[in-house]
Amino acid sequence: MLKKANSDLVRRQNRGLVLETLRQHGPLARITLGYQTGLSPASITSISGQLIDEGLVYSIIEDEEVSTQAKRGRPQTRLALNPQATNVLAISISVDGVELVFADFSGATREPIKLRLDTYATPKEDFGPRVAHEIKANAKRLGIALTSIKRIGVAVQGVADTISGEIPWSPAFCARDIPVVRPLERILSIPCSIGNNANMIAEALIATDRKKYGGTTAVVFLGHGVGLGLILNGVVFHGANGRAAELGHMNHIPDGPLCRCGRHGCLEAFSADYGIMRMANDRRGTDFDVHAAVRDDDMRKLELAAEAGDTVATNAFNRAGEVLGFGIARLIALINPQRVVLAGPGTRAYDLLKDSVGEALRRGLVHDLRKNVEFEVVPFGKDMIATGTLVETLRHLDRDVYATGQKGTVVEFSGRKIA
Amino acid sequence: MLKKANSDLVRRQNRGLVLETLRQHGPLARITLGYQTGLSPASITSISGQLIDEGLVYSIIEDEEVSTQAKRGRPQTRLALNPQATNVLAISISVDGVELVFADFSGATREPIKLRLDTYATPKEDFGPRVAHEIKANAKRLGIALTSIKRIGVAVQGVADTISGEIPWSPAFCARDIPVVRPLERILSIPCSIGNNANMIAEALIATDRKKYGGTTAVVFLGHGVGLGLILNGVVFHGANGRAAELGHMNHIPDGPLCRCGRHGCLEAFSADYGIMRMANDRRGTDFDVHAAVRDDDMRKLELAAEAGDTVATNAFNRAGEVLGFGIARLIALINPQRVVLAGPGTRAYDLLKDSVGEALRRGLVHDLRKNVEFEVVPFGKDMIATGTLVETLRHLDRDVYATGQKGTVVEFSGRKIA
DNA sequence: CAACATTTTTTTGGACGCTAAAATAAATCA
DNA sequence: TGATTTATTTTAGCGTCCAAAAAAATGTTG
Numbered sequence: 001m002l003k004k005a006n007s008d009l010v011r012r013q014n015r016g017l018v019l020e021t022l023r024q025h026g027p028l029a030r031i032t033l034g035y036q037t038g039l040s041p042a043s044i045t046s047i048s049g050q051l052i053d054e055g056l057v058y059s060i061i062e063d064e065e066v067s068t069q070a071k072r073g074r075p076q077t078r079l080a081l082n083p084q085a086t087n088v089l090a091i092s093i094s095v096d097g098v099e100l101v102f103a104d105f106s107g108a109t110r111e112p113i114k115l116r117l118d119t120y121a122t123p124k125e126d127f128g129p130r131v132a133h134e135i136k137a138n139a140k141r142l143g144i145a146l147t148s149i150k151r152i153g154v155a156v157q158g159v160a161d162t163i164s165g166e167i168p169w170s171p172a173f174c175a176r177d178i179p180v181v182r183p184l185e186r187i188l189s190i191p192c193s194i195g196n197n198a199n200m201i202a203e204a205l206i207a208t209d210r211k212k213y214g215g216t217t218a219v220v221f222l223g224h225g226v227g228l229g230l231i232l233n234g235v236v237f238h239g240a241n242g243r244a245a246e247l248g249h250m251n252h253i254p255d256g257p258l259c260r261c262g263r264h265g266c267l268e269a270f271s272a273d274y275g276i277m278r279m280a281n282d283r284r285g286t287d288f289d290v291h292a293a294v295r296d297d298d299m300r301k302l303e304l305a306a307e308a309g310d311t312v313a314t315n316a317f318n319r320a321g322e323v324l325g326f327g328i329a330r331l332i333a334l335i336n337p338q339r340v341v342l343a344g345p346g347t348r349a350y351d352l353l354k355d356s357v358g359e360a361l362r363r364g365l366v367h368d369l370r371k372n373v374e375f376e377v378v379p380f381g382k383d384m385i386a387t388g389t390l391v392e393t394l395r396h397l398d399r400d401v402y403a404t405g406q407k408g409t410v411v412e413f414s415g416r417k418i419a
Numbered sequence: 420m421l422k423k424a425n426s427d428l429v430r431r432q433n434r435g436l437v438l439e440t441l442r443q444h445g446p447l448a449r450i451t452l453g454y455q456t457g458l459s460p461a462s463i464t465s466i467s468g469q470l471i472d473e474g475l476v477y478s479i480i481e482d483e484e485v486s487t488q489a490k491r492g493r494p495q496t497r498l499a500l501n502p503q504a505t506n507v508l509a510i511s512i513s514v515d516g517v518e519l520v521f522a523d524f525s526g527a528t529r530e531p532i533k534l535r536l537d538t539y540a541t542p543k544e545d546f547g548p549r550v551a552h553e554i555k556a557n558a559k560r561l562g563i564a565l566t567s568i569k570r571i572g573v574a575v576q577g578v579a580d581t582i583s584g585e586i587p588w589s590p591a592f593c594a595r596d597i598p599v600v601r602p603l604e605r606i607l608s609i610p611c612s613i614g615n616n617a618n619m620i621a622e623a624l625i626a627t628d629r630k631k632y633g634g635t636t637a638v639v640f641l642g643h644g645v646g647l648g649l650i651l652n653g654v655v656f657h658g659a660n661g662r663a664a665e666l667g668h669m670n671h672i673p674d675g676p677l678c679r680c681g682r683h684g685c686l687e688a689f690s691a692d693y694g695i696m697r698m699a700n701d702r703r704g705t706d707f708d709v710h711a712a713v714r715d716d717d718m719r720k721l722e723l724a725a726e727a728g729d730t731v732a733t734n735a736f737n738r739a740g741e742v743l744g745f746g747i748a749r750l751i752a753l754i755n756p757q758r759v760v761l762a763g764p765g766t767r768a769y770d771l772l773k774d775s776v777g778e779a780l781r782r783g784l785v786h787d788l789r790k791n792v793e794f795e796v797v798p799f800g801k802d803m804i805a806t807g808t809l810v811e812t813l814r815h816l817d818r819d820v821y822a823t824g825q826k827g828t829v830v831e832f833s834g835r836k837i838a
Numbered sequence: 839c840a841a842c843a844t845t846t847t848t849t850t851g852g853a854c855g856c857t858a859a860a861a862t863a864a865a866t867c868a
Numbered sequence: 869t870g871a872t873t874t875a876t877t878t879t880a881g882c883g884t885c886c887a888a889a890a891a892a893a894t895g896t897t898g
Contacts, residue, residue, distance in 0.1 A: 001439060005424075254783065333670070365668075365682070
């Protein structure tokens, strides 16, 4: 159903558009901004004037030389997002621990901060408060006023319920249903949201190349588990309870090997690191502890063995690839994506999986659908998760907070121009 | 990315909103329309005045008695969509043949027309032209001017490529890649679009009850095959090539029984009528012709046998239910819908499938996800497909054609008021 | 170096669509 | 008949966009 439209909507949408364009394409002259957004120069002058008055944007005073070689005409004055307008925070929760990344309104990040906080040992109702405490301490240390932080985004390895703001299950915790958003918001009085790793990587990819990833893309995350981020019509999809895209726990074979989730035959039970390790050890029974984290150097040893031609190791990777391939085939049958991206640390061993993935796709998917999908393996940078979280968080500010231009959102700011 | 907004957008959106509201809630007084849309009475007067001038809407002259019991105050004059503004056409293509349903702008339909046209025997390049010819003939017979038909929607049993407008594969044809949209548009000069049955049923459900189905719903269609319509965030999802939701050809078991599509182990090969029949006949080998249509009375016999306790028949239905259950479990893991709807003629035997579907869901899906999904079997009316097609077609007119209020779209119309 | 050319930005004046408030219309009530 | 009530229309004004004109700021040229 459509929604009522009025001049309020027009203002919000165009202000949001200007902010997003500046965020994506860096400092831009008004004339360029007009060209990019489709708005007239007059409108750009008006909108940017307001944004400058509110301290969200400033006009750059160019260094003499910096500007491109001298041209005729009035020189451009470029506009940029004002870094001082706001701060935001990305929190990443994984088996490796909890990490904080502070960033300013322009998206510039501070050094990531690894918290000394044992997620396993912490009682679940203490988790939120402790993180909140660490945030306060670290913000103070960095000279960031807590009130200047306008939004927090949390990325979790595992299942994230975007509606309730809890973590129903994650390999980083023993307990279930860890409350995160609620306690952070309560203690810090800062709006907060939560999502899973794979979705954040999807966000980061869209930000990198909207043309390539902005349509319908499935981002398969290989790591300690198998995750999925779905980009549908250019937007990350969350599902009814914000818990879509559980590729890792999509069943592969009824009554297959035990999975960490307690079911049998999930994709992850074959294709995650522990599934591969179990197959290599040929121990499918109860004496293999699925909950134990697989050590990275053990995994590396196994990869080297497979590369050296070891049959047992090779078979384990082949099987993992086959199951992954069938999972992707099922995914393609349901979603018909134009692109499937493989990401995450698990792609390191993708050469060992590749052939069996391809073979499974051939067996499990009609040619018509297969031929229209582009596959891609993206090198995994650990920072992608924080980047994606920040992208999502800042977009929320651009669209839903600062785009409104309400009184409450005006940022205190000294002058109209800063260098 | 956001889009530029201006008064053009406001006009389009609000005009569309008024049309959609009138379409959904029947004749409405201006005051009620204002309440429903959120627009002010002044705006409603202005917008409805234009729509009336353009002949899209008319104000009803109430019969004396009809109006509710006498109230004080100026009586309401209700507005309604003008049936004469436009005609549209829904075409349904299935193994049962081709059917036409003409409707006017208010959505009132004429009697469905079954074409005498053998889809199997018709060469694929003749199909479009023949249907076009039949449309001309039947429109003439019904006294509907061809130029009054502003849009055609086609629903297909099988795969529909919404982008190319062709039918890559359908049980109704021997050939593949049947062109449909292109020839119809060329011959009739009427905009045309195509989609699959399950999506049309999804559209019909949304129109019936937006609150119930408008969020994230998976509509599983059981019939000669197994189809799927995905409603994501209130909108039917089409995928990159308009070919999403191939639940029937989502692999269940690698190297399983032969499917009509030529692969092995597709869900449909177990759970469609021919899959069930094959299992009952216990002939999994090549001597069972998967391409032969299963006769409805044979299917009915099998159902009766199962209901009477026949083991072979019961086992066949159990197995079909189990596989369907695992398919739905995988679907839920990927999409996290709030509701799964089972529809189609195959639901007639749902009592025979129910238990094994439930059991498979228990085995194949983590409890967390399962508990949040509501299941529902909707009684299947054959008209749902035409209804859904018309809903989609008329919405397109409401939003994208008549909402613009361009000169070209003004409908010739005699007076401002008709009885 | 002054007049001209060029390009960017701002200002101006008007259009469009929405809305609150006032006016009008059309009925019932007393 | 006049008061009351409710629905609709008109009026006056507001916010936003935009085309065109004006202004600003620089380079070019004779």
